[in-house]
Amino acid sequence: MCCEISTLVETGLSPERAAAILREVEQLSPALNPTEVWHRLSTEILTAGDPFEAHLLLYKSVYGSSPHGANPAWIPGDEIVENSNVDSLMKFLGLSTYDALHRWSTQNREDYWSRAIEELHVRYKASPTEIVEPGNDGTDPRWLPGAKVNIVDTVFANAPSSRAIIWRDENGAMNSWTAGKLKHMTARVAGGLQALGFKAGDSIAIDMPMTAECVAIYLGIITMGGIVVSIADSFAAPEIGTRIRLGNAKLIFTQDVIHRAGKELPLYEKIVAAEAPPAVVLSAGSARKGLLRENDLSWDAFRGSESELRTIPQNPDAFINILFSSGTTGDPKAIPWTQTTPIKCAADARYHQDIHPGDVLAWPTNLGWMMGPWLIFAALMNRASIALYYGAPTDQAFGAFVQDAGVTMLGVVPSIVNAWRKSRCMEAFDWDQIKVFSSTGECSNEEDMFYLMWLAGYRPVIEYCGGTEIGGGYISGTVVKPAVPSTFSTLALGTDAILLDECGVETENGELFLIPPSIGFSTELLNRDHHEVYFEDTPTGPSGQILRRHGDQMERLPGGYFRAHGRVDDTMNLGGIKVSSAEVERVINDLPGVSECAAVAVSPAGGGPSLLVLYVVCDESSPEADALLGTTQLELKRQLNPLFRIHAIREIDALPRTASNKVMRRVLRAKFLGQGV
Secondary structure, three states: OOOHHHHOOOOOOOHHHHHHHHHHHHHOOOOOOOHHHHHHHHHOOOOOOOOOOHHHHHHHHHHHOOOOOOOEEOOOOOHHHHHHHHHHHHHOOOOHHHHHHHHHHHOOHHHHHHHHHHHHHOOOEEEOOOOOOOOOOOOOOOOOOOOEEOOOHHOOOOOOEEEEEEEEEEOOOOOEHHHHHHHHHHHHHHHHHOOOOOOOEEEEEEOOOOOOHHHHHHHHHHHHHHHHHOOOOOOOOHHHHHHHHHOOOOEEEEEEEEEEEEEEOHHHHHHHOOOOOOEEEOOOOOOOOOOOOOOOOHHHHHHOOOOOOOHHHOOOOOOOEEEOOOOOOOOOEEEEEEEEHHHHHHHHHHHHHOOOOEEEEOOOOOOOOOOHHHHHHHHHOOOOEEEEEOOOOOHHHHHHHHHHHHOEEEEEEEHHHHHHHHHOOOOOOOOOOOOEEEEEOOOOOOHHHHHHHHHOOOEEEEOOOOEEEHHHEEEEEEOOEOOOOEEOOOEOOOOEEEEEEOOOOOOOOEEEEEEOOOEEEEOOOOOOHHHHHHHOOOOEOOOOOEEEEEEEEEOOOOOOOOOOEEEOEEHHHHHHHHEEEEHHHHHHHHOOOOOEEEEEEEEEEOOOOEEEEEEEEEEOOOOHHHHHHHHHHHHHHHHHHOOOOOEEEEEOOOOEEOOOOOEOOOHHHHHHHHHHH
């Protein structure tokens, strides 16, 4: 191991401590491989009191000559493996390795989903005749034919006295609801909607932060057979209006204001500006500025008196939720979730995040992102609790909440971890109760994910990548395999995929295509031709399989691990939110002085969240570069989302185009990276 005392001292260690660490390392058996050396070093020699920089330096020193990307920072012990849900499933099936389990789950998909449904204790009004209708080629499967179901019945299978939600509000007070209390509030929402004349099949929007009331509203809509139209509370009025239109929402639940970092941000006024349908408005505790519109209701005036939960039975393919994910055209794709999609959410959480009854799940999110609904089903269908924080997750108050709420599974987006690492604001807390982290929404950075593991005394990070149209993840991790920072250790159970190059040949680094079917995979889009988007003109698998297009670029690493490299299409992932280049360009092209614009997402050196770069062709009236940057950033905030940040603007004489006039974004990305990020 190439590491000197002087180098360790530079990380903040005392000379005595640095020398002591190196002496203990030298006493380790020379027969140990780098993974075994690091395991001993991280669990027996290094302590939480040693600076993070020392941990990182020693980690890199141990693996200095190992293949990049196959360097575990966490190795599961026997107790963790033996108590895992995956190990229980393996023992039930008589399988001895995880790889054998994954093969079984893809070769016997009906059996896998049958077992998952049984272990999740899914409740039916009428049982299905089979798991999946036979004879389909995978492009349009029918799951659980013959069944009648309302997934809310399974959500409330836990004991009424068990804790369902715990939260800390902006004033610092800790609160909680039991499953019985949440069920009661859900019944009141369903009853209130029915009293207003809404019926099964009606679409009802939610645009508000993820609060306890928000969870009850979400479940209440599904209870009475309605369809939730999910809208992120960060969107500007035009984007809210677009989603209301696409979802055909007849009512919207919202809040008067949102409290963030000591500021009061308007929300109801954005709903009004979006010309939304009648609204039910919750108060965030401040004096409401102005009166409600004529047909709007306060939360207190809306809630029904119904105390008993009466779920409306549905067909398995009945819609429960419409979510939005950008494609390569202006309007976002409107993606319906059905009564079966929550099974995918809960099964992934059970087998990959290893959720057990009594666990506490926190994931800063909202219903406008698929992880909001995912969190509800992943926790409650596994008889665990949801932990909600009502402020920004980037300050110390959030870290204190994670500690005080006893969070056992903490979900993140990589940009949050990067902010924690820069501010070091989470290092004051005891996160020993955390059993697993999970990361999604963006490509992650290896050092940032190593830092996250270190924050809790080394816990695994389950990287989790999928999509709204997947209902969960297609690639993930597992607690029965070592965790390598910023990598995936397995394709999701019940899911298979293949990497192809531009010629349709299998490769180690290329576009990932899914091999359907799976519960959770979408079969319909409200505003697109589903077959055209996901199946038309896709290559055929090596064994003649029909392949489903997804759009991610993945690399297969040594040891069976994978690393994500962003998107291969014109979709970008900014701050964990998918947006098409066309949506961004529509805003920029309307600005004075801009003839045309191309928006590209660039991956920074070392990995991490994508950076938004704009290439603009300007006319003579264009403002100076600094002024143009300020104007474009302001318009993106006003028309799309204040979370979108422009990393750089580059003026260009003409956009590079193909013979068919398509902008060559690959050329623009390469051009920018050649100039340095």
